[in-house]
Amino acid sequence: xxxxxxxxxxxxxxxxxxxxxxxxxxxxxxxxxxxxxxxxxxxxxxxxxxxxxxxxxxxxxxxxxxxxxxxxxxxxxxxxxxxxxxxxxxxxxxxxxxxxxxxxxxxxxxxxxxxxxxxxxxxxxxxxxxxxxxxxxxxxxxxxxxxxxxxxxxxxxxxxxxxxxxxxxxxxxxxxxxxxxxxxxxxxxxxxxxxxxxxxxxxxxxxxxxxxxxxxxxxxxxxxxxxxxxxxxxxxxxxxxxxxxxxxxxxxxxxxxxxxxxxxxxxxxxxxxxxxxxxxxxxxxxxxxxxxxxxxxxxxxxxxxxxxxxxxxxxxxxxxxxxxxxxxxxxxxxxxxxxxxxxxxxxxxxxxxxxxxxxxxxxxxxxxxxxxxxxxxxxxx
Amino acid sequence: xxxxxxxxxxxxxxxxxxxxxxxxxxxxxxxxxxxxxxxxxxxxxxxxxxxxxxxxxxxxxxxxxxxxxxxxxxxxxxxxxxxxxxxxxxxxxxxx
Ligand code: SF4
Ligand code: SF4
Numbered sequence: 001x002x003x004x005x006x007x008x009x010x011x012x013x014x015x016x017x018x019x020x021x022x023x024x025x026x027x028x029x030x031x032x033x034x035x036x037x038x039x040x041x042x043x044x045x046x047x048x049x050x051x052x053x054x055x056x057x058x059x060x061x062x063x064x065x066x067x068x069x070x071x072x073x074x075x076x077x078x079x080x081x082x083x084x085x086x087x088x089x090x091x092x093x094x095x096x097x098x099x100x101x102x103x104x105x106x107x108x109x110x111x112x113x114x115x116x117x118x119x120x121x122x123x124x125x126x127x128x129x130x131x132x133x134x135x136x137x138x139x140x141x142x143x144x145x146x147x148x149x150x151x152x153x154x155x156x157x158x159x160x161x162x163x164x165x166x167x168x169x170x171x172x173x174x175x176x177x178x179x180x181x182x183x184x185x186x187x188x189x190x191x192x193x194x195x196x197x198x199x200x201x202x203x204x205x206x207x208x209x210x211x212x213x214x215x216x217x218x219x220x221x222x223x224x225x226x227x228x229x230x231x232x233x234x235x236x237x238x239x240x241x242x243x244x245x246x247x248x249x250x251x252x253x254x255x256x257x258x259x260x261x262x263x264x265x266x267x268x269x270x271x272x273x274x275x276x277x278x279x280x281x282x283x284x285x286x287x288x289x290x291x292x293x294x295x296x297x298x299x300x301x302x303x304x305x306x307x308x309x310x311x312x313x314x315x316x317x318x319x320x321x322x323x324x325x326x327x328x329x330x331x332x333x334x335x336x337x338x339x340x341x342x343x344x345x346x347x348x349x350x351x352x353x354x355x356x357x358x359x360x361x362x363x364x365x366x367x368x369x370x371x372x373x374x375x376x377x378x379x380x381x
Numbered sequence: 382x383x384x385x386x387x388x389x390x391x392x393x394x395x396x397x398x399x400x401x402x403x404x405x406x407x408x409x410x411x412x413x414x415x416x417x418x419x420x421x422x423x424x425x426x427x428x429x430x431x432x433x434x435x436x437x438x439x440x441x442x443x444x445x446x447x448x449x450x451x452x453x454x455x456x457x458x459x460x461x462x463x464x465x466x467x468x469x470x471x472x473x474x475x476x477x
Contacts, residue, residue, distance in 0.1 A: 004440045009387040009426060010405065012447045021453045098431060126432020128412055148431075155433050158414045213428065213436045239450060265442040266428055272436055275415045 013237030014053075022242035023058040029249040036062040038201060039248060040187070040340055042180060043208035044070030044368030045236045051377035053238040063245065066202055066340030067373075069183055069291065072148045072176070073100045073366035075338070077292040078326040080176050081106030084145045086320060087174065087313060088119040094137060096130045097145040098152075099123045104365045107326055127159040134171045143313045145174045150219075151210040153177040153302060154275035157282045160304075160311065174313040175303055178289055180211050181219050182300035187339055188227050202340055204248045206241065207233030209263045216271025217261050224257045235263040282308060290325065292362045293335035332361035337370050344374040351375060387438055390425045400434060402427060 041047055047067045050056065056065060069075050081101075085108050088095035095111070102112045102123055115121040120140070122133060127144060134142040146156040156177065163171045188202060207220050212233045220231040230251045234244030244262040251258060261267050282305060289301025304312045314321060328334065331349050336342035344350050344363065354360040356372050363371035391408070392401035398413045400421055412433045413421055421427060426438040 004426065004444055006387065006389050006403070006405075006426065008447055009438065009443065012443075012450070015450070017454055018450045021450070021457045024457060025453070126412070128432050151430055151435070154415055155431050158412065158433065161414070210428075210430065210435065265439045265446065266436050272415060274417060275435075278415070 013235065013239045015239065018239050019053070019055075019058065019242055022239065022246055026058075026063070026242065026246050026249060027060050029246060029253060030060040030062055032253045033062055033249065036064065037203045037249065037252060038064045038066050038340070039204050039206060039245065040066040040068045040202045041206040041241075042068035042070075042184060043206075043211070044074065044366065044370075044373075045210065046206055046208070046234065046241060047370055047373050048368045049236050049238055049241055051373040054377070055238060055241060058242075059245070063249070067337060067343075067370040068187065068340065069294065069338045070363070070370060071100070071366045071368045072152065072178065073104055074334070074362040074369045075178065075291040075293065076101070076104055076147060076176060076362065077290045078106045078328070079290070079322065079324070081111070082108060082326070083174060083314070083321050084111055085109070085114050085119075086322075087143050087145075087317060088114045088121045089117075090141075092139070093141045093143055094120040094122060094133060095143050095145055096122045096124055096133060098127075098147060099125065100366055101145065101147060103359065104362065105359065127155050128162075130159060130171060131162065131168070134168060138170060141170055141172060143172045143174055145176070147176045149178055149180055149208070149211050150215050151208075151213070153283070154214060154272070154278050157275075157278040160282050160308070161278060163311065164308075171311075172313040172316060173304065173311050175283070175301075176289075177283070177302040178291070178300050179285075179302070180208055181222070183291060183294065183297050184220075184223065185227070186294065186297045186300070188223075188229065202229065204230045204232070204251075206244055206248075207231045207259075207261075209233055209235050209240075209267065212261075212263070212267045212271065214272050214275045216269050217259060217267055218269050218271070220259050224259050228257055230257050231259050233259075233261045233263050233267050235266070291338075293328065293332075293338045295335075329360045334361040334363045334371075337363055344371040345378070347371070351378075387426050388429055390421055390423050390427060393421065393423060400427070402429065402434075404429070 085106050103110050111121045130144050217233050223229045223231045232244040232247045234240045247260055283302040284305050285299045286301040286303040288296045290296050309315045333342050333347045354364050359365040363369040386404055388402035388404040390400050391403050399410050411429045415433050427434045428436050
């Protein structure tokens with residue numbers, strides 16, 4: 001295998017025999033464990049692969065997955081969606097956002113509903129598509145409803161950069177970018193109080209891989225050091241995940257607690273420094289961001305720096321955007337699922353009142369959400 | 382949101398700072414604004430996210446990983462084979 005082919009990158013990391021090979025090694029290693037290990041995959045991309053490739057079936061009983069906060073779409077609180085809805089309803093605006101946000105219910109309905117009622121809502125594949133929409137609609141204010149973890153944040157700042165450099169006057173931003181390490185701390189802290197009652201705790205993390213492509217692996221350094229939780233940054237392919245699990249088990253059996261990178265083909269220690277510089281240039285940390293199901297998490301979100309307030313839709317429209325917090329559906333246990341305290345099928349309305357076609361909670365909304373993954377691949381459980 | 386599949390760079394439009402990439406036979410464009418100038422070349426493997434190239438795939442590391450995986454396979458097969466032989470040796474039905 002002298003030269004890499006695109007095919008190797010598709011098939012090589014999905015090879016069923018290699019997955020089986022890792023399953024054997026994991027089973028051998030797991031026999032040496034002194035207690036069961038709960039591994040949280042923070043990222044919805046991992047949850048999706050784990051379910052799609054039926055990985056829980058291949059693992060011994062003393063290895064459990066805990067499904068973490070997952071995706072930017074899952075954690076978007078209703079009040080932020082309401083903001084988008086209200087902005088979209090204005091006569092002179094076009095609201096632009098990424099496709100996944102389409103079905104997420106706010107308290108007035110989803111953006112899809114807003115569009116059905118005549119609001120101009122556009123779903124784009126890339127933030128850059130906003131440029132074309134703005135150019136074709138010079139008399140409209142185009143508002144980019146920006147969502148996403150660290151993975152997606154630099155793409156928004158790249159659009160901001162272009163808007164400023166090209167002096168485009170009709171693009172504005174509603175920023176909802178969130179950051180992973182802060183919520184991981186929150187999950188560890190909130191877990192510990194409940195260890196006894198839930199008999200469930202996070203022993204190790206699979207590091208969200210694409211987040212780390214941007215940030216570098218360095219953002220997880222404090223977890224082994226200060227919180228005594230190993231982190232292995234893993235790719236999204238099933239072989240990547242299996243290898244990372246093996247790496248975690250070896251750490252436990254060898255008495256190590258470290259940050260390791262399985263996904264070296266894309267993740268370096270420092271990450272993408274150009275992307276980081278762009279974020280630094282335009283954004284600063286907001287004091288709080290409310291995560292759907294998890295509540296307020298300090299310093300876990302970004303906002304535009306004050307000098308760019310002229311681009312900030314939240315600032316410009318502050319008169320008409322509500323500030324009250326909104327509770328979730330009372331039967332929805334997304335909060336517990338995101339904290340790793342419950343599994344989707346423990347929700348009493350899972351698959352009945354709440355399904356992908358009629359989602360009541362965020363975990364069912366995004367195709368990468370834990371409930372959606374259980375619904376789709378549940379027969380593999 | 383970002384189950385990105387690896388892509389191969391087939392063309393670069395310097396003026397627009399955009400790469401044309403091949404993802405499983407599908408051709409599409411991706412912005413190069415998050416990459417150093419001249420960092421991405423034709424023939425490189427890259428990871429895309431919402432219309433941008435996020436990073437180059439380190440070929441050497443990818444090849445190294447695939448090599449290790451193959452070794453695991455080979456080793457396991459050998460072990461499996463030995464196991465099968467041993468089981469066969471101990472087989473009570475063979476009649477000594
Ligand atoms: S890294 Fe991608 S898949 Fe994972 S949570 Fe972030 S956006 Fe979702
Ligand atoms: S099944 Fe629906 S209501 Fe229940 S936890 Fe999941 S998203 Fe929430």
